[in-house]
Amino acid sequence: MVAPSFRRRLLCFGALSLLATTAACTDVGEDVRQHENRDGSARQQKFAAAAQEFGVPESVLLAVSYLESRWEDHAGQPSRAAGYGPMHLTDAPWASIDSHHGDGEEDPRGDDARPAPLSHRIEAEASAMEPELHTIDRAAELTGVDTATLRINPAENIRGGAALLAQYQRELTGTVSADPAGWYGAVARYAGSADAATARHFADEVYALMTSGMTRATSDGHAITLDAHPEVQPDTSQLGRLGLRSSSQNDDGVECPDELGCEWIPAPYQGLSGGGYGNHDLAARPDSQEIRYIIIHDTEASYATTLRLVRDPTYVSWHYSLRSSDGHIAQHVDTRDVAWHAGNWYTNAKSIGLEHEGFAAQGTWYTEAMYLSSAKLVRYLAERYDIPLDRAHILGHDNVPGITPAKVAGMHWDPGPYWDWDHYFELLHAPFHPTGDLHSGLVTIKPDFASNQPVFIGCNANLPSAPCPAQGSSSVILHAAPEESAPLLQDIGLRPDGSPSTMRISDVGSRVDTGQQYAVADRSGDWTAIWYLGQKGWFYDPPRTRNAVWATGWVVTPKPDKPWIPVYGRAYPEPEAYPANVPVQTIVPLQYKLLAGQRYAVGFSPEAEYYRAVTLDPAQHVVVRGELQYHQIQFGHRVAYVLADDVVIQPSWYGAP
Numbered sequence: 001m002v003a004p005s006f007r008r009r010l011l012c013f014g015a016l017s018l019l020a021t022t023a024a025c026t027d028v029g030e031d032v033r034q035h036e037n038r039d040g041s042a043r044q045q046k047f048a049a050a051a052q053e054f055g056v057p058e059s060v061l062l063a064v065s066y067l068e069s070r071w072e073d074h075a076g077q078p079s080r081a082a083g084y085g086p087m088h089l090t091d092a093p094w095a096s097i098d099s100h101h102g103d104g105e106e107d108p109r110g111d112d113a114r115p116a117p118l119s120h121r122i123e124a125e126a127s128a129m130e131p132e133l134h135t136i137d138r139a140a141e142l143t144g145v146d147t148a149t150l151r152i153n154p155a156e157n158i159r160g161g162a163a164l165l166a167q168y169q170r171e172l173t174g175t176v177s178a179d180p181a182g183w184y185g186a187v188a189r190y191a192g193s194a195d196a197a198t199a200r201h202f203a204d205e206v207y208a209l210m211t212s213g214m215t216r217a218t219s220d221g222h223a224i225t226l227d228a229h230p231e232v233q234p235d236t237s238q239l240g241r242l243g244l245r246s247s248s249q250n251d252d253g254v255e256c257p258d259e260l261g262c263e264w265i266p267a268p269y270q271g272l273s274g275g276g277y278g279n280h281d282l283a284a285r286p287d288s289q290e291i292r293y294i295i296i297h298d299t300e301a302s303y304a305t306t307l308r309l310v311r312d313p314t315y316v317s318w319h320y321s322l323r324s325s326d327g328h329i330a331q332h333v334d335t336r337d338v339a340w341h342a343g344n345w346y347t348n349a350k351s352i353g354l355e356h357e358g359f360a361a362q363g364t365w366y367t368e369a370m371y372l373s374s375a376k377l378v379r380y381l382a383e384r385y386d387i388p389l390d391r392a393h394i395l396g397h398d399n400v401p402g403i404t405p406a407k408v409a410g411m412h413w414d415p416g417p418y419w420d421w422d423h424y425f426e427l428l429h430a431p432f433h434p435t436g437d438l439h440s441g442l443v444t445i446k447p448d449f450a451s452n453q454p455v456f457i458g459c460n461a462n463l464p465s466a467p468c469p470a471q472g473s474s475s476v477i478l479h480a481a482p483e484e485s486a487p488l489l490q491d492i493g494l495r496p497d498g499s500p501s502t503m504r505i506s507d508v509g510s511r512v513d514t515g516q517q518y519a520v521a522d523r524s525g526d527w528t529a530i531w532y533l534g535q536k537g538w539f540y541d542p543p544r545t546r547n548a549v550w551a552t553g554w555v556v557t558p559k560p561d562k563p564w565i566p567v568y569g570r571a572y573p574e575p576e577a578y579p580a581n582v583p584v585q586t587i588v589p590l591q592y593k594l595l596a597g598q599r600y601a602v603g604f605s606p607e608a609e610y611y612r613a614v615t616l617d618p619a620q621h622v623v624v625r626g627e628l629q630y631h632q633i634q635f636g637h638r639v640a641y642v643l644a645d646d647v648v649i650q651p652s653w654y655g656a657p
Contacts, residue, residue, distance in 0.1 A: 043071065043086070043222035046155040050162040055176035056169075060183045061162055062226040063206045064190055066214060070368050071224050076152030077469050079365050080298070080358030081324035084136065084151040087161025088367065090192070090325065091136040091147060106410045108316040110403055111345035113585060114614040135192070139164050165190060172241060180210060180229065185238030191326040191369070196244040197261030198328040200236075202369060204259070207234045219450030219472060254331045257380045260373055265321075267332040267339070268313040271616050278313040281338040281611075282618035283349075289609060289623055291335065291385040293351035294378055295342050297397045298358040298415040306355060316340040318353035320377065324366065327373030335381065338611065342400045343411050346570035349611040351395075352381055360416030361459040361468065361505045371420070375427035382428075389430035391421070391515035392603025392632060392639070398508055399516075401569035401638045405591040408493035408569075411638070413506045417456065417475035420449050421514035432515055436550040441520055441656030442601055443528065443548035445512045447476050452547070456505040468505060474514040476547045477503075478537030482527035489537050491636065492591055508637040510537065516634055519555045519599035522657055531598045533636040555599040556631055556647035557655075564593040565646040567635055573608040573626020582612050582622055592635065594642065600633040602649060606641070 047065070051058035065071055068088035069079075076084065083090045139160030140147050150160045168186040169176050177183070184203050191202035213228030256262035271277045285291050299306045303323045309315045310332045318341040321330045333339045341353035356374060358366055378394065387393050396415055402408035425431055432446050449472040459468035479486040480500070487500040491509030494501070501509030510532075512518065518530035526542040541547050558565045566589030575584045594600065608626035615621075629644035 043154060043218065044224045046158050047224070050159045053159065054162040054166040056162045056165050057178060057180040057183065059210050059226060059229055059232075060180050060187065060206070061158070061165065062224070063209045064165065064187055065158070065161065066209055066226065067202065067206050067368050070218070071216060071222070072218050072365070073154035073157065073220070074365050075470065077365070077471065079324060079367055081367060083325065083367065085157030086154055087157050089136040089139050089150055089157060089160050090134050091151060106343035106407065106412055108343055109340040109345060110343045110348060110407070112403065113583065113612070135164055136160070138167075142167055172238060180232050181234050184234040184236055185242055188239050189242055193261070193326045193328060194244060195246050195261055195263070195328065196239060196242070197246065198326050199242065199244055199261075200239055201259060201261050201373070202326055203234070203239070205369075205372060207232065255335055256329060256331065257376050260329055260376055262329040262331060265307060265311065265330045265332055267310050267317040270313050272313060277616040279315055280317040280333050280340055281613040281621065283336055283338050283611070283613070283621065285336045285338075286385055289350055289611060290607065291350060291352060291387065292393060292606060293347060294381060294387060294394050295347070295351050295353045295397055295400065296394065296415055296419065297341065297353060297355045298360050299355045300359055300414065303357045306357065318355045320353070321355045322357060322370050322374055324357040324370050327367070327369040329373055329377060335385075338613065342397060343407070344400050344403050344570060345611070346403070346572065346609075347400050349609070350606075354378070356415065358415070360414040360418070365418065365471065366420070371424060371427055375424060379428055389425070389428050390603075391517070392634070395639065396513070399638050401640050402493065402590065403569045404588045405493070408590065413508050417454070417473045417505065417511070417513070418471055419474060420472070421474045422446060422449050425515060432549065434549040434551065436552040436652070438550060439653055439656060440550050440552045441555065441599070441652035441654070442517055442551040442553050443520055443530065444551045445476055445514050445516050445518070445547065446549050447474070447514065447547040448545065449474060449514070452476070454503070456503050458504040458506060475511045476513075476539050478510045478512065478532060478539050480535070480538070482524040482529070482538045484540070486538070489532060489535050491533055511637050512539070513637070517551055517553060517601040518634055519601055519652065520657060521598075531600055534593050534595055534598065551652070553652050554602040554649055555652050556602055556633060556642060556649050557599045558594060558596045559646060559648055562596060562646060564595045565642060566590070567592050567594055567633070567640040567642055568630075569640065571606045571608050571630040571641045572610050573624050574628050577608070577626035578624050579622065582624055585610050590640065592640070594635070599655070600635055601652070603632040603634065603639065605629065605631050605644070
């Protein structure tokens with residue numbers, strides 16, 4: 001749980017700013033959805049009643065809903081795919097906004113040796129949804145319930161989803177059946193996918209869930225159980241009767257797990273007028289350079305707009321795009337090549353970038369289908385390139401540092417505080433567990449996502465000071481002292497005047513996220529302090545509802561003869577390492593200082609490298625390797641690098657408070 005003032009919950013009904021203007025807000029203590037009984041078994045009963053009313057096997061209805069929303073109603077707020085309620089009934093078109101990742105003017109290439117001469121603005125564009133991805137009107141016709149009620153009333157939303165499934169089943173087979181095995185085609189159609197491979201993956205996940213069973217309590221207190229049905233053998237032949245395109249699982253050459261539906265939509269690599277080129281660089285990874293990172297982004301645009309942009313040679317690039325509605329994946333750049341996505345050339349040269357359809361502030365939640373596809377893709381890539389599944393290597397775009405002091409303030413902050421890192425790492429089969437005790441000197445940030453609801457502002461561009469809709473968050477807020485009235489920490493990279501950070505949703509200056517590790521600086525009552533951007537940052541951490549778990553590992557601290565040491569945004573080689581035909585890239589410290597006596601968690605020790613790629617001809621590209629030794633540390637919300645010669649590396653418990 002967070003401190004009391006940050007536990008305040010606001011429910012905002014009506015559409016968000018990406019759809020319309022927020023309508024009304026109320027305190028969560030009031031039951032504004034008066035149609036649903038809120039005892040712990042109510043939603044389970046609604047699933048049973050809807051299944052009986054429309055002739056859908058209850059196991060099918062429950063499993064489909066879990067794959068869409070994990071049985072959550074999200075207080076009537078839309079998903080990143082404009083879907084509502086436990087059954088994810090979709091309503092209204094997306095509208096793109098005027099910046100790829102919200103606030104910030106970073107150059108996604110992040111290379112001051114060759115700034116990308118690109119426009120990073122998106123023309124305002126509304127993209128109409130495909131009919132199969134606009135289901136709420138059809139549900140309204142089938143149930144006689146208006147669309148406004150289907151959006152905010154969980155019980156009616158479940159009825160709407162059941163009615164749709166039953167209609168799909170009748171259109172496919174002529175009747176409804178009590179046998180769950182005979183609903184494979186209807187389930188596949190519910191995904192809304194235009195291609196057979198993605199629809200198959202969705203249906204297979206639904207039936208795998210039916211086989212194993214599931215029990216979960218929703219964030220608003222509903223205990224729901226899907227009993228295991230290992231005897232169900234679905235009739236997968238129904239898929240061929242849906243008329244979907246391409247029955248092959250993946251396009252030839254696409255780098256993707258066999259079970260997922262992935263297609264190849266290439267980003268253009270071509271020369272431009274004026275001698276420039278776009279929109280990525282050819283390379284020979286991992287032979288030329290190790291791939292160390294996977295970077296999680298959100299698109300800040302619809303899936304259709306995202307595909308349009310990545311095919312624009314004057315824009316930027318990323319390796320994969322993932323669709324929210326069904327988890328469908330498109331690959332655009334070979335993983336051996338360097339995409340322009342993270343705002344830091346060192347990171348780009350050593351990473352793979354994944355864009356997830358959605359908005360970091362606008363909209364509210366990511367679908368389970370997209371989380372599942374993303375986690376399977378990341379597991380596949382991590383195994384292929386030997387990338388550890390931890391938060392030192394699986395970074396959000398918001399964790400990537402600026403390359404120089406001037407670039408820090410413009411860095412992007414997606415996927416934002418509403419990305420569920422705890423659940424994501426469970427799907428990666430790498431959950432966060434305690435690995436230490438009170439004296440081990442490190443913590444892994446781990447709030448309860450559902451109940452951790454910091455009150456951010458700035459989600460609605462028309463109401464910049466209004467609170468964002470209440471929702472679970474991976475972010476924990478830091479204070480300058482162990483009390484909720486204390487100011488937030490300073491981030492001189494974002495505010496050179498030294499003013500405190502804010503609760504604006506894009507302001508990462510006093511914020512930590514699930515899975516990140518920090519060295520413990522102090523304890524006081526129910527508060528824990530960590531070292532953060534050269535300061536003590538205090539977060540509320542009571543024993544019964546902890547926001548972190550104890551951990552062990554390695555930390556760095558300045559050598560005894562150094563009152564402070566610099567930190568860096570990239571791990572570039574020493575000048576002597578550069579051949580005569582490659583301009584030396586200056587090792588520029590950031591504006592922060594790591595002070596004597598402070599300790600920071602070590603992620604790993606990266607290579608000192610620079611990839612020189614400023615022409616269309618890859619034969620002229622050069623990898624420069626140096627002798628300098630760096631350590632990557634968790635310095636603030638973003639990672640940073642320190643020189644090994646400047647620090648002592650120690651076990652986390654050595655000298656711990």
